[in-house]
Amino acid sequence: MPSLPRPAMGPGSRCTARAVTTRPRPARHTDVAALSRTLTARDLWLARMLHEHRVLTTHQIAGLAYTSLRSAQRRLRTLHQHTVLDSFRPLTQTGSAPEHYTLGPAGAAVLAAHAGRDLADLGWRPSHTGRIAYSPSLxxxxxxxxxxxxxxxxxxxxxxxxxxxxxxxxxxxxxxxxxxxxxxxxxxxxxxxxxxxxxxxxxxxxxxxxxxxxxxxxxxxxxxxxxxxxxxxxxxxxxxxxxxxxxxxxxxxxxxxxxxxxxxxxxxxxxxxxxxxxxxxxxxxxxxxxxxxxxWPRLGPAVELEPTDADTALTLPVSPLPPTPKARA
Known part of the structure; x- marks a missing residue:
């Protein structure tokens, strides 16, 4: 069976497009402390997921955490405006790619604060999103x-x-x-x-x-x-x-x-x-x-999955699904 042509972008492609489009947002300073009144448990989970897995598209996030694509887009737009998330949209030869989300500066600061660590310990840099957008492994x-x-x-x-x-x-x-x-x-x-x-x-x-x-x-x-x-x-x-x-x-x-x-x-x-x-x-x-x-009855989980003294809140596994909202009394 002959091989299918490799897609220019997305899953299965060898490299990303040479340029990306970015979503504009207001040029303002985000008060990270003030975000404590805004961010939900699901928002914090998403920030951790993006720290762990680097990049997720709108459709991937919607499938994991939202009841509809529209509700996901509304919340992601808000998080982007508060710089909790960064985003880019790779240019494709035909059509348009979905929005690709990464961890933004405010999101990185919030995760570091939750873990009681400095931002440098997170490994996040201002060039974080650009490196992902133009990475050959995207x-x-x-x-x-x-x-x-x-x-x-x-x-x-x-x-x-x-x-x-x-x-x-x-x-x-x-x-x-x-x-x-x-x-x-x-x-x-x-x-x-x-x-x-x-x-x-x-x-x-x-x-x-x-x-x-x-x-x-x-x-x-x-x-x-x-x-x-x-x-x-x-x-x-x-x-x-x-x-x-x-x-x-x-x-x-x-x-x-x-x-x-x-x-x-x-x-x-x-x-x-x-x-x-x-x-x-x-x-x-x-x-x-x-x-x-x-x-295969002789399968067994990998070793070194239990938390150790060397682990921090930034290195512990993230649940693949967001926390279930607590019902109001």
């Missing part, structure tokens, strides 16, 4: 976030099903960078079934040999009782998926890894569905994430 980062926001948002409408944990590439590197550097780590939960997994989001920019070389690190990552998380590899096209499966089948079997693959040709808006194909031996027919959890 398309890759958006693709990772798109896949996982769909999984997390699924839990809003289906109680007991969804992501209970989602760590970014940066958080993974901080915890396990000496062994593996996945694009994300997450827990998919469906009732009593738990699928802990590392995610490799493959856009085709790396050679097959380089992807294969990563397997030794995942094989060395064993938890108690010689269990480890699964490895999910998501590719841009079915042809790339087949090429990777042919290359990785033998080393995965030798290393004892539990791997499943899929591609964007299948996982559009329902990545939890029957789109994941286990990498032999045994039944390799496509199945759901929940069925993978039942098929």
């Amino acid at each position: 398309g890759h980062d958006l693709g990772v976030n798109e896949l996982l926001t769909h999984l997390a948002a699924h839990g809003r409408n289906t109680p007991g099903v969804g992501l209970t944990l989602w760590l970014s590439e940066r958080s993974c590197a901080r915890r396990w960078g000496d062994l593996v550097r996945p694009d994300a780590y997450a827990h998919w939960c469906d009732g009593e079934h738990l699928l802990p997994f590392f995610l490799e989001y493959d856009t085709g920019s790396q050679t097959l040999g380089r992807v294969e070389a990563k397997l030794t690190g995942y094989a060395a990552f064993a938890t108690t009782a010689d269990t480890r998380p699964a490895l999910l590899i998501h590719t841009r096209t079915a042809s790339r998926d087949q090429a990777l499966r042919c290359r990785l089948a033998a080393p995965a079997r030798e290393l004892g890894l539990t791997i499943a693959t899929s591609s964007a040709d299948f996982t559009t808006t329902t990545p939890w569905g029957p789109w994941w194909s286990p990498l032999g031996p045994g039944d390799t027919r496509r199945t759901t994430l929940t069925n993978l959890a039942t098929r």
Whole structure:
């Protein structure tokens, strides 16, 4: 099957457009202390999510935290005006891209104040949004976030099903960078079934040999009782998926890894569905994430997930969904 043309922008693209449009806002100083009367628990959660995952689009934020796109746009516009959020809209060859949101100066100051730290400890700089907007990895980062926001948002409408944990590439590197550097780590939960997994989001920019070389690190990552998380590899096209499966089948079997693959040709808006194909031996027919959890009983969550003395409020995992509003008495 021939490869599809790579999109110029968005999930699956190799690099961002060379210019972006920015949304103007009033040139005024934002009183960070005064924001304590304005910001809701959901606003603070969103600031933490953007600190953790760098960039989210309007549609991704709406799927995670709002009942409609319009209500999300209204609140995001307000947060942008107060500089809690920054935003940009990449230029595309056709049509228009959605608004892309990042952490703004007031949002960074609020997070630092909540953690009792200096702004420098947050790693935020005035050039933060510009670096993201023009980053060659923007398309890759958006693709990772798109896949996982769909999984997390699924839990809003289906109680007991969804992501209970989602760590970014940066958080993974901080915890396990000496062994593996996945694009994300997450827990998919469906009732009593738990699928802990590392995610490799493959856009085709790396050679097959380089992807294969990563397997030794995942094989060395064993938890108690010689269990480890699964490895999910998501590719841009079915042809790339087949090429990777042919290359990785033998080393995965030798290393004892539990791997499943899929591609964007299948996982559009329902990545939890029957789109994941286990990498032999045994039944390799496509199945759901929940069925993978039942098929692989020796899976175990990653180590070093519990808070330690080295953790701060800025390094603890962020819930994939916002806090539930408290009912008024």
